[in-house]
Amino acid sequence: MVDAVAPYHAAFTEAMRATYGRMLAKGRPRITRYRPGASRFSVVDPSGNTIIFIRRDEPEDLDYGGSTELSGLARVLDNARILREFKSDDRAAFRALNSGLRRHGDAASTLDRALALAGLIELSTALEEPERVPDWGARLRRLPLTADERDRVCQAVADPDQLAPWLPDAT
Numbered sequence: 573m574v575d576a577v578a579p580y581h582a583a584f585t586e587a588m589r590a591t592y593g594r595m596l597a598k599g600r601p602r603i604t605r606y607r608p609g610a611s612r613f614s615v616v617d618p619s620g621n622t623i624i625f626i627r628r629d630e631p632e633d634l635d636y637g638g639s640t641e642l643s644g645l646a647r648v649l650d651n652a653r654i655l656r657e658f659k660s661d662d663r664a665a666f667r668a669l670n671s672g673l674r675r676h677g678d679a680a681s682t683l684d685r686a687l688a689l690a691g692l693i694e695l696s697t698a699l700e701e702p703e704r705v706p707d708w709g710a711r712l713r714r715l716p717l718t719a720d721e722r723d724r725v726c727q728a729v730a731d732p733d734q735l736a737p738w739l740p741d742a743t
Contacts, residue, residue, distance in 0.1 A: 574627065611626065
């Protein structure tokens with residue numbers, strides 16, 4: 573338990589990029605994503621040992637099981653986050669996002685569609701299956717995102733540079 577997790581994540585991220593040239597999200601070593609405001613993240617060392625950094629004042633009533641108040645693609649995004657960040661199951665998160673986008677994409681908000689597409693791009697790269705990235709990237713590029721929405725999409729992935737070729741200019 574630590575007082576603040578963000579500085580630890582930043583230090584591990586910097587060290588990983590200095591050593592490997594990028595963030596590693598698959599295999600060993602790896603680091604889980606850290607979204608602003610999150611209260612925990614994990615680091616897996618080359619031997620497979622996992623260290624979980626938890627903010628000391630993490631709320632006791634924090635629900636890592638998914639929100640029952642969400643529906644449609646927003647619920648799929650939350651489920652994929654749990655699969656990825658807490659269960660370390662990129663493959664299941666990928667499947668959830670891919671099928672969720674097909675099922676709920678037409679009725680979803682532009683931001684939720686952009687978040688799902690960004691997640692699929694990131695997971696395809698992490699799973700070393702980049703063949704569908706150009707299709708998802710083209711779909712992401714066509715979405716009319718405001719500057720705030722574009723920032724939210726960048727914050728949703730561990731390495732926003734992966735999205736640079738696909739992000740539309742802000743409307």
